Amino acid sequence: REIAEGVVARLGLAKDPNFAEHSSLLNRALALTTFWHSRPSFSHSSANSLIAARLLQNLDVTNDPKSLLIGISYTSTSSEQAARIVNAFAEEYLRIREEKAAQRHLADLAATYGPKHPSVLKAQSELEAASRGPSVSDSAQILAWASPPILPSSPNRHLIVAVAFICSFAAGIVLVLI
Numbered sequence: 001r002e003i004a005e006g007v008v009a010r011l012g013l014a015k016d017p018n019f020a021e022h023s024s025l026l027n028r029a030l031a032l033t034t035f036w037h038s039r040p041s042f043s044h045s046s047a048n049s050l051i052a053a054r055l056l057q058n059l060d061v062t063n064d065p066k067s068l069l070i071g072i073s074y075t076s077t078s079s080e081q082a083a084r085i086v087n088a089f090a091e092e093y094l095r096i097r098e099e100k101a102a103q104r105h106l107a108d109l110a111a112t113y114g115p116k117h118p119s120v121l122k123a124q125s126e127l128e129a130a131s132r133g134p135s136v137s138d139s140a141q142i143l144a145w146a147s148p149p150i151l152p153s154s155p156n157r158h159l160i161v162a163v164a165f166i167c168s169f170a171a172g173i174v175l176v177l178i
Helices: 002-011 025-033 044-057 079-113 118-132 157-177
Strands: 059-063 070-074
Touching: 002 044, 002 079, 044 059, 070 079, 079 118
Parallel strands: none
Antiparallel strands: 059 070
């Protein structure tokens, strides 16, 4: 969830019309008729949490048991958007992983040497660098960036609708003749 919220912030999905929360006509009418009741506050962070939850519904993360590779895929109607989201998840995962490792290292050094020791100060600068963004390291790296597929990976909707129309038209003619 933390990674998904980071992706929402990184890509600015709260401002994206595909992800922004749209209130229905019924909700707006109820809000007008019940204006004397106090409405729950809808903060920016709760909007990000809702968008993050929707991202997680369409996200699929797999791990190959024979290796340490992690596969990330995202299902969307837009292939460009799916590729952007997958790449952002990979970057955010690496950033959070590096940040957590730097926090543990800093805590261990601070407990051993105290807050003014040079190695503790160096660990603090490493933590700041890790919080800024992912870096290429020996422990983790991105092997292949996601790119939008050239051909659609879902059924051709126009073909399905055309076949259904022709079949229903033929069934209607048969029914009339019977």
